[in-house]
Amino acid sequence: MPPQTLDTILEGRRSQPSQLIEALQDVQQNYGYISQEAIKSLSQGLGVPLMEVYSVASFYKAFRLKPAGKHVLTMCTGTACHVRGSRLLLDYAISQLGVKPGEVTPDGLFSIEHVNCLGACALGPIVSENGSYYHHMTPAKLRKLIATLSRQETGGDNDV
Amino acid sequence: MSRLNSYRELEHLRLRLQEQRKNITTTVMVCGGTGCRASNSQAVIDAVRKELSSQGLDQSVRLCVTGCHGFCEQGPVIIIEPGNIFYCHVTPEDAFEIVYQTVMKGKVIERLLYEDPGSGERFKTESEIPFYKAQDRQILSQNRLVDPCSIEDYIVAGGYSALTRVLNGITPEGIVKEITASGLRGRGGGGFPSGRKWSQCLEAPGEEKYVICNADEGDPGAYMDRSVLEGNPHLILEGMMIGARAIGANKGYVYVRNEYPLAVKHSQIAVEQARELGLLGENILGSSFSFDVDIARGGGAFVCGESTALMASIEGKVGEPRPKDVHTVVDGLYHKPTTLNNVETWANVPAIILNGSSWFASRGTKKSKGTKILSLTGRIKNTGLVEVAMGTSIREVVFDIGGGAIDGRPIKAVQTGGPSGGCLPVDKFDLAIDFDALSEAGSMVGSGGMVVMDEETCMVDVAKYFLSFLQDESCGKCLPCRVGVDRMLEIITDITEGRGRPEQLDLLEELGETISQTALCGLGKTAPNPVLSTLRYFRSEYEAHIKEKRCPAGVCKALITYSIDAEKCNGCGVCIRACVHGAITGEKKQVPVIDTQLCQKCGICRSECKFDAIQVI
Numbered sequence: 001m002p003p004q005t006l007d008t009i010l011e012g013r014r015s016q017p018s019q020l021i022e023a024l025q026d027v028q029q030n031y032g033y034i035s036q037e038a039i040k041s042l043s044q045g046l047g048v049p050l051m052e053v054y055s056v057a058s059f060y061k062a063f064r065l066k067p068a069g070k071h072v073l074t075m076c077t078g079t080a081c082h083v084r085g086s087r088l089l090l091d092y093a094i095s096q097l098g099v100k101p102g103e104v105t106p107d108g109l110f111s112i113e114h115v116n117c118l119g120a121c122a123l124g125p126i127v128s129e130n131g132s133y134y135h136h137m138t139p140a141k142l143r144k145l146i147a148t149l150s151r152q153e154t155g156g157d158n159d160v
Numbered sequence: 161m162s163r164l165n166s167y168r169e170l171e172h173l174r175l176r177l178q179e180q181r182k183n184i185t186t187t188v189m190v191c192g193g194t195g196c197r198a199s200n201s202q203a204v205i206d207a208v209r210k211e212l213s214s215q216g217l218d219q220s221v222r223l224c225v226t227g228c229h230g231f232c233e234q235g236p237v238i239i240i241e242p243g244n245i246f247y248c249h250v251t252p253e254d255a256f257e258i259v260y261q262t263v264m265k266g267k268v269i270e271r272l273l274y275e276d277p278g279s280g281e282r283f284k285t286e287s288e289i290p291f292y293k294a295q296d297r298q299i300l301s302q303n304r305l306v307d308p309c310s311i312e313d314y315i316v317a318g319g320y321s322a323l324t325r326v327l328n329g330i331t332p333e334g335i336v337k338e339i340t341a342s343g344l345r346g347r348g349g350g351g352f353p354s355g356r357k358w359s360q361c362l363e364a365p366g367e368e369k370y371v372i373c374n375a376d377e378g379d380p381g382a383y384m385d386r387s388v389l390e391g392n393p394h395l396i397l398e399g400m401m402i403g404a405r406a407i408g409a410n411k412g413y414v415y416v417r418n419e420y421p422l423a424v425k426h427s428q429i430a431v432e433q434a435r436e437l438g439l440l441g442e443n444i445l446g447s448s449f450s451f452d453v454d455i456a457r458g459g460g461a462f463v464c465g466e467s468t469a470l471m472a473s474i475e476g477k478v479g480e481p482r483p484k485d486v487h488t489v490v491d492g493l494y495h496k497p498t499t500l501n502n503v504e505t506w507a508n509v510p511a512i513i514l515n516g517s518s519w520f521a522s523r524g525t526k527k528s529k530g531t532k533i534l535s536l537t538g539r540i541k542n543t544g545l546v547e548v549a550m551g552t553s554i555r556e557v558v559f560d561i562g563g564g565a566i567d568g569r570p571i572k573a574v575q576t577g578g579p580s581g582g583c584l585p586v587d588k589f590d591l592a593i594d595f596d597a598l599s600e601a602g603s604m605v606g607s608g609g610m611v612v613m614d615e616e617t618c619m620v621d622v623a624k625y626f627l628s629f630l631q632d633e634s635c636g637k638c639l640p641c642r643v644g645v646d647r648m649l650e651i652i653t654d655i656t657e658g659r660g661r662p663e664q665l666d667l668l669e670e671l672g673e674t675i676s677q678t679a680l681c682g683l684g685k686t687a688p689n690p691v692l693s694t695l696r697y698f699r700s701e702y703e704a705h706i707k708e709k710r711c712p713a714g715v716c717k718a719l720i721t722y723s724i725d726a727e728k729c730n731g732c733g734v735c736i737r738a739c740v741h742g743a744i745t746g747e748k749k750q751v752p753v754i755d756t757q758l759c760q761k762c763g764i765c766r767s768e769c770k771f772d773a774i775q776v777i
Contacts, residue, residue, distance in 0.1 A: 017475075017476050018474070018475050018476040019476060020476035020477075021456070021457070021459055021473060021476050022456065022457065022476075024459075025418060025457050025459075046476075048476070052477075055478055056459075056476070056477065056478055059459070059461065059478045059479065059635075060459025060460055060461050060479070061459065061460035061461060062418050062419075062458070062459045062460035063459065077380070077629075078380030078381045079380045079381030079537075079538075079575060079578070079609065079611045079622075079625070079626075080380075080381040080535075080537035080538055080543075080611050081381075082380075082381075082622075082625050083538045083539060083611055083613055083617050083622070084538070084539070085763065088762060088763040091760075091762060092762050092763070092764065095740075095760065095762065096740065115419060115460070116378065116380045116460075116462065116629065116633070117377070117378075117379070117380040117381060117382070117383070117419070118194075118419060119194055119377070119383035119386040119417075119419065119420055120194050120195045120198050120232065120383070121381050121382070121383050121535055121537040121543070122195055122232035122233050122535075122536075122537055122543035122544045122545075123195055123198055123199070123232055123233065123235075123543075124537065126198065131421070133194075133197070133198035134198075135198050135199065138763070138767035139762055139763045139764040139766075139767050140738060140764050140767040140768045141767070143738075143740070143764060
């Protein structure tokens with residue numbers, strides 16, 4: 001599906017301030033993050049002050065104000081995952097990739113996120129990679145997942 | 161399908177659909193819920209579909225991709241009717257055998273049956289499995305009957321009959337009376353009597369009113385609302401329609417977490433289908449009742465589970481709560497009277513209308529009626545979604561349904577009610593699942609999260625976990641929550657890192673009580689509960705951290721060391737290769753040594769070692 005442009009996202013929502021969060025969700029879904037350009041355009045299109053758009057976009061966890069890495073590793077840190085050791089997974093990802101949650105590795109390949117619950121609590125700990133769920137994770141399995149993804153990338157480079 | 165203009169047309173449609181399905185001899189129900197999808201159920205669904213079609217069974221066998229069956233640990237799960245045959249851990253490779261043996265010949269495939277981890281006994285049918293046998297699944301059992309993306313399935317199963325009954329002669333006052341008499345209380349956490357809420361909203365002055373379904377299940381470790389909305393969205397819509405009719409609303413919202421993509425998708429599809437049939441829109445089924453629903457996607461803020469913050473979020477604003485001097489039933493969304501209930505509460509409404517309030521009230525305790533869905537997770541054998549009558553004891557849920565501890569480690573506590581609830585020790589397991597009983601014990605039913613903890617769970621760490629969660633999620637509007645929770649977290653961090661002082665425990669209690677008395681919203685007021693309840697029941701663990709600088713559960717990194725148990729180690733050397741910090745050294749066939757200076761306690765060696773030889777002291 002081709003990404004929707006900012007204009008299409010604003011279609012049917014113009015001058016409706018209550019549509020701000022819905023519009024931000026669509027921007028995030030199509031572009032992966034909320035750019036300055038998008039903030040300005042939503043502000044004008046919906047009739048919401050620039051400051052308020054920024055305040056809403058930065059308040060909610062769902063919105064990213066910077067681009068994410070190619071592979072977004074999301075660690076579920078819900079209670080059920082926590083008691084089964086999800087903290088170790090997050091610590092491992094941070095030390096292995098050298099970035100904090102919300103940041104991107106310098107090569108742009110990985111970013112780490114953590115989420116309060118992915119709703120698959122019975123199968124915890126859960127790690128999601130770009131929306132695909134990996135269940136019953138251990139630090140060892142995470143190490144292999146990161147290694148496999150990195151290998152795919154370098155392999156891909158060779159093909160080019 | 162064309163628009164339905166009267167009750168009779170809906171009944172005709174139902175009969176026509178039932179007639180069309182008369183030739184179906186077998187139904188194969190494959191779980192397509194989030195849990196089973198994580199275990200690759202989509203591939204199983206594709207394989208079974210392909211197999212059915214290659215055997216020419218498309219017409220006589222119905223493949224129904226359903227919502228969550230609850231036993232997520234065993235996924236992907238398949239149930240075959242007739243026969244109620246239950247297969248678990250199904251792989252795409254099993255599809256041929258399932259179709260050829262079970263569907264075509266009625267033979268049961270032994271190896272796919274559920275095996276009880278304790279006794280090793282295999283069970284043929286779903287209803288015999290201990291996990292299901294001890295439950296009373298009034299709402300969850302409906303998930304297996306319908307494909308959530310098919311309004312036809314819902315109608316065939318009797319859906320929208322409660323709506324017809326309401327439109328066909330029950331007055332708004334009559335609906336409210338029925339809900340009040342049933343004793344239904346809000347399933348989202350507060351346990352507020354739904355009938356009273358509806359009645360206040362009905363009486364509130366104003367032409368424009370709203371109903372909202374709170375599906376912003378922010379409580380970490382709980383997923384019952386996701387499963388119900390994702391698995392049976394029309395049930396929620398029907399509940400909301402009845403609520404709207406009762407209070408006089410023409411517009412409703414489902415506020416759903418964007419982290420639940422399947423729930424968002426299924427509820428959007430359901431709304432579109434209901435609009436197409438005229439079950440949403442102007443003059444529903446030819447009556448004077450007009451009502452429509454929009455789906456609002458949440459932004460991932462825990463505080464938006466609080467009603468006033470949620471309403472601010474629907475209005476497109478920052479989700480901050482406001483003081484409730486005037487309740488939302490009078491001054492809610494866009495300052496109009498609003499009735500907000502959570503998913504499970506709405507899900508109970510159609511059955512109360514159809515079966516009557518006394519049917520609903522026949523289950524439960526004196527003040528908590530009906531059933532409750534619990535999300536049973538953590539360090540326990542059978543994890544999944546469980547529905548039991550109110551009044552069932554925690555012990556029955558944890559041991560009879562949950563199957564007890566994993567790996568023989570004794571169970572220590574259960575955490576109920578999420579970040580607003582508390583931890584209850586084993587000697588409180590005879591308490592009933594009842595709004596009031598659990599509150600008196602310092603916890604709460606909450607939305608139904610039940611996280612089981614054993615000896616490898618550190619209660620101080622659990623308290624710290626909830627505090628960091630709450631500190632992160634505090635909207636920052638009121639000082640007690642913004643600063644108070646932060647100070648509590650500082651103290652607990654000191655304790656878990658070996659800097660704790662004995663007098664800090666009293667300070668924690670004092671701070672906790674101050675926050676619970678002074679915070680602005682319900683979430684702030686209950687924020688200290690995880691700390692207060694663990695201090696009340698597990699004080700000795702705090703004392704071990706402070707006085708002995710020891711974490712009895714082996715969790716708090718600053719207070720533990722990793723070493724290798726020479727008796728268990730066979731010198732395979734996997735840990736040496738696995739350690740990314742270069743902290744493990746040794747010769748082949750010898751017991752390696754861990755350099756405690758270099759060891760980061762990351763846990764990789766523990767999860768790689770097949771002999772359980774890495775000890776934590």
